[in-house]
Amino acid sequence: MGGNTFGVLFRVTTWGESHGEAVGAVVDGCPPNLELAEEDIQQELNRRKPGRGQGASPREESDRVEILSGVFQGKTTGTPISLLIRNRDRKSSDYDALAGLFRPGHGDFTYLKKYGIRDPRGGGRASGRETAARVAAGAVARKVIAGAGIKVLGFTVELGGVTIEEGSRGDIRENSLLCPDARAAEKMIDRLEAARREGDSLGGIVEIRVSGCPAGLGEPVFDKIDADLAKAVMSIGSVKGVEIGAGFRAASMKGSENNDPIVPGGFKTNHAGGILAGITSGEEIVIRAACKPIPSIAKEQDTIDLHGNPRKIAVRGRHDVCVIPRVIPVCEAMVCMVLADHLLRQRAIS
Numbered sequence: 131m132g133g134n135t136f137g138v139l140f141r142v143t144t145w146g147e148s149h150g151e152a153v154g155a156v157v158d159g160c161p162p163n164l165e166l167a168e169e170d171i172q173q174e175l176n177r178r179k180p181g182r183g184q185g186a187s188p189r190e191e192s193d194r195v196e197i198l199s200g201v202f203q204g205k206t207t208g209t210p211i212s213l214l215i216r217n218r219d220r221k222s223s224d225y226d227a228l229a230g231l232f233r234p235g236h237g238d239f240t241y242l243k244k245y246g247i248r249d250p251r252g253g254g255r256a257s258g259r260e261t262a263a264r265v266a267a268g269a270v271a272r273k274v275i276a277g278a279g280i281k282v283l284g285f286t287v288e289l290g291g292v293t294i295e296e297g298s299r300g301d302i303r304e305n306s307l308l309c310p311d312a313r314a315a316e317k318m319i320d321r322l323e324a325a326r327r328e329g330d331s332l333g334g335i336v337e338i339r340v341s342g343c344p345a346g347l348g349e350p351v352f353d354k355i356d357a358d359l360a361k362a363v364m365s366i367g368s369v370k371g372v373e374i375g376a377g378f379r380a381a382s383m384k385g386s387e388n389n390d391p392i393v394p395g396g397f398k399t400n401h402a403g404g405i406l407a408g409i410t411s412g413e414e415i416v417i418r419a420a421c422k423p424i425p426s427i428a429k430e431q432d433t434i435d436l437h438g439n440p441r442k443i444a445v446r447g448r449h450d451v452c453v454i455p456r457v458i459p460v461c462e463a464m465v466c467m468v469l470a471d472h473l474l475r476q477r478a479i480s
């Protein structure tokens with residue numbers, strides 16, 4: 131299976147399936163002499179675990195990371211860093227009833243079309259479980275960019291049709307949805323509970339902000355940093371749209387409204403979301419990811435079996451109701467990887 135590696139100088143390969151022995155990542159190109167402990171990675175993994183937030187499934191993935199290579203006496207050596215996370219709470223029997231059916235909205239149908247073989251236990255590589263490996267690798271990338279003063283933070287701006295009030299700046303640690311608008315968070319939680327009772331699921335929008343990023347990162351043509359960010363975030367299961375800065379709103383603005391006037395102290399506004407012509411401007415980078423509702427739902431739906439016969443399906447396993455908030459550390463991880471890659475590429479030419 132191709133396409134398991136991401137990045138040019140800071141390269142991440144993820145491997146493993148949801149119901150196999152383990153998932154993991156190999157990070158190649160990480161600079162040497164960087165302090166790195168399992169605990170640095172564990173902190174990030176704990177934020178992605180199931181059971182976090184009202185939308186989460188009751189699965190108990192212990193998600194303990196082991197660093198197998200590339201670190202000596204707490205410092206990176208410059209050799210490939212291999213990260214392993216064992217799959218401890220597998221319950222493959224949950225999938226017995228689904229083995230001959232395709233879950234609407236999931237990758238079951240397309241995986242079989244592509245490979246002619248499908249592991250029906252969990253979603254295989256299409257499972258949210260694969261993102262544990264991304265979060266582990268992203269923690270290494272975060273260390274690389276932290277050295278340059280770059281910080282990445284994600285939060286919830288919409289869930290189940292409830293949107294935060296524009297400019298909300300509340301403490302995202304005060305609610306389980308990492309939402310800066312406490313009142314909106316309460317409504318979101320109500321919607322989640324209602325969806326759970328109905329055997330349904332919900333989608334939402336996550337915003338990721340990058341502060342402290344210097345101007346000049348990114349390549350001007352095919353590897354524009356906004357193009358790489360869009361690919362990185364869109365490669366996460368459930369993400370169906372990515373916006374940078376004003377995003378889709380820019381299409382209905384006039385040039386005089388959308389341009390960010392330049393003054394001696396910098397830019398007056400930031401509709402560009404910190405990126406111009408594929409290169410960072412030094413302003414805050416603003417990315418939004420629209421996530422679809424979780425496909426595996428208990429509500430009955432139409433599908434077909436392996437022979438094309440019409441069937442009904444109701445998915446009973448332990449599934450999330452919404453990818454938010456668990457997708458937030460995954461989005462952050464992918465953004466950290468892109469920034470680490472472009473930081474190293476910029477250092478290589480300057």
Ligand SMILES: Cc1cc2nc3c(=O)[nH]c(=O)nc-3n(C[C@H](O)[C@H](O)[C@H](O)COP(=O)(O)O)c2cc1C
Pocket residue numbers: 187235236237253256257258259261366367368369422424425426448449450453456457460
């Ligand atoms: C952190 C995370 C957790 C997820 N949990 C589930 C889940 O419990 N059940 C499910 O059906 N899909 C889950 N998904 C979504 C599927 O992985 C995704 O919808 C599927 O791979 C199909 O890909 P697509 O949505 O990009 O089309 C999760 C995704 C992420 C990122």
